[in-house]
Amino acid sequence: MTLKVYADRMSQPSRAIIIFCKVNGIDFEEVRIDLVKRQHRSPEFKEINPMGQVPAVVDGRYKLFESHAILSYLSCAFPGIPDHWYPADLFTRAKIQSILDWHHTNLRRGAATFVLNRALGPALGLPLNPQAANEAEIILRASLSKIESLWLKGNAKFLLGNFQPSIADLSLVCEIMQLEVVDEKDRDRILGPHPMILQWIENVKSATSPHFEEVHGILYKVKARLHSRLANAKPNDTHLSMKPNPKL
Amino acid sequence: MTLKVYADRMSQPSRAIIIFCKVNGIDFEEVRIDLVKRQHRSPEFKEINPMGQVPAVVDGRYKLFESHAILSYLSCAFPGIPDHWYPADLFTRAKIQSILDWHHTNLRRGAATFVLNRALGPALGLPLNPQAANEAEIILRASLSKIESLWLKGNAKFLLGNFQPSIADLSLVCEIMQLEVVDEKDRDRILGPHPMILQWIENVKSATSPHFEEVHGILYKVKARLHSRLANAKPNDTHLSMKPNPKL
Known part of the structure; x- marks a missing residue:
C-alpha cells in the first residue's frame, strides 16, 4: 500500500517530508491539506492527525505525525535509504x-x-x-x-x-x-x-x-x-x- | 569512565535524566549546575554545552545536550536497559x-x-x-x-x-x-x-x-x-x- 503524505507545501516540515520521499525514491501519494482553507482543522483530517497539523503520514494501518518523528521513521521503514540521512551509528x-x-x-x-x-x-x-x-x-x-x-x-x-x-x-x-x-x-x-x-x-x-x-x-x-x-x-x-x- | 550528568534538579528535564539513570542502575556522577547562580552561563559549562542549558551529559569523550536526545542515547548506550523505555520496535x-x-x-x-x-x-x-x-x-x-x-x-x-x-x-x-x-x-x-x-x-x-x-x-x-x-x-x-x- 502506498505511503500517504498529508501536507501543505507552504508548511516547512511538510516540504522536508516530500523532498525526503522524492530524493529517496519512496513511492508516495501527496494529499494536499490546504492550511488557508483550514482543512487541517476538518474532522476528516483529525481522523489522520488529531492534533490538526501537517505533515502527517499514513503507512498502511500506521499513522504518524510530527515531522522529525516521520523523517526518522521513513529512514528506517523503507529499504535502501542511504545511511547518511539517519545514521545507524x-x-x-x-x-x-x-x-x-x-x-x-x-x-x-x-x-x-x-x-x-x-x-x-x-x-x-x-x-x-x-x-x-x-x-x-x-x-x-x-x-x-x-x-x-x-x-x-x-x-x-x-x-x-x-x-x-x-x-x-x-x-x-x-x-x-x-x-x-x-x-x-x-x-x-x-x-x-x-x-x-x-x-x-x-x-x-x-x-x-x-x-x-x-x-x-x-x-x-x-x-x-x-x-x-x-x-x-x-x-x-x-x-x-x-x-x-x-x-x- | 563514569557518565557525568550536568543538571539542576529544579529543571524538569534534568530530573528526568537523573531518575532514568538511577532507576536503570547507570553508574553516573551528578554535577550540579546551579541555575539561580547562573552557572549554566559560565564559560566552564559552555565547554560542556555551548547552548548554556541543563541537562547535558559527558560520556567519556562524547558530549550531548537536549534531554530527549540524551534519554534515547542512554537507552541504547548502556547494557541491560529494559526495552520498554525506548522500544526497539x-x-x-x-x-x-x-x-x-x-x-x-x-x-x-x-x-x-x-x-x-x-x-x-x-x-x-x-x-x-x-x-x-x-x-x-x-x-x-x-x-x-x-x-x-x-x-x-x-x-x-x-x-x-x-x-x-x-x-x-x-x-x-x-x-x-x-x-x-x-x-x-x-x-x-x-x-x-x-x-x-x-x-x-x-x-x-x-x-x-x-x-x-x-x-x-x-x-x-x-x-x-x-x-x-x-x-x-x-x-x-x-x-x-x-x-x-x-x-x-
Missing part, C-alpha cells in the same frame, strides 16, 4: 536527534514566528505583529549564529561536519527557506551576515536537486502575491484579510 | 518520538511558561507576568486534554496504552510535576479536571520509586520558600528580586 544519531530537539525551541520558534508576524499571518487570518516579529528575529539571529559556530564550523558541507546531508540538514534548511516570503531587505539583513548558512543552504539544495527547488516553488509564488497585496494596503493596515485563495 | 519507537517532539511545542511550552510567570521567575531574576501565565495556561490545559484523550485513553497505565513506562512518560510527567511550585489552587484548577493524568503521574512515580520522589524533593522545598516570600511581598509587587540562594 549511535553517537552520530544522538547528535542528529539533539539538533532536531534544539530546532523546536530555537530556530523553528524564531523563524516561524518571524515569518508569520512579518508576512504570512494575514493569509492565515492572523494580524501582523511587528513587536512579535522583532522578538522572534532576535531568537532567529541567535539560532543562525549557533548553527554556524557549532555545527558548520570549519566550512563543513553539512551539519556536524558530515559530507552528506542528514534529516537534520533537510529539516533546518526547509525552515530557513521560509524566509523567502518576507521582504528581501529583511531576508538579506538576517541571512547576509551568515555566509556559511547561505553556502549550507546551497549544499542541501544541490544534494536534493531537482526536488528541493520544485517543492519550494510555491514559496516564490506566494511571496509575489503577498508583496503585491502589502504594497496596495494602507500604511498602517497590518491586518490584511485575505480571502482563502485556492492557488496559495 | 520501529513503530512503537516512532510513536514515542512523535510524543517527545509534540512535547516541545505544546506541554513544555505551556507548563514551563506558566510556572515561570506564575511562581518561579523571580528566583531566576525575571518578573512574574500574569498575562503570559494566562496564555500559557490555555496551552497547558489543551495539552493535558490531548494527552488524556489520545495517549491515555481506556485508562491506560502509561502513554500509548503500554504496561510499562517509556522515556516519553518520564519526560512528560517530570514536566507536569513542575506545577508543584505554583499555588495549590492553581494546580488543582489545572490538574483537577484530569483524573487520568493524575493517575498516570502516580503510575510513573510508582514505577520509578523511590527515585522519583527523592529527585523531586527539591520542588517541595522551593515551593515553601517561594510561597513564604510571595506572602510577605506587597500586593502588586510581581518582581521579587530574590538573591541567589545556594539551597534553592
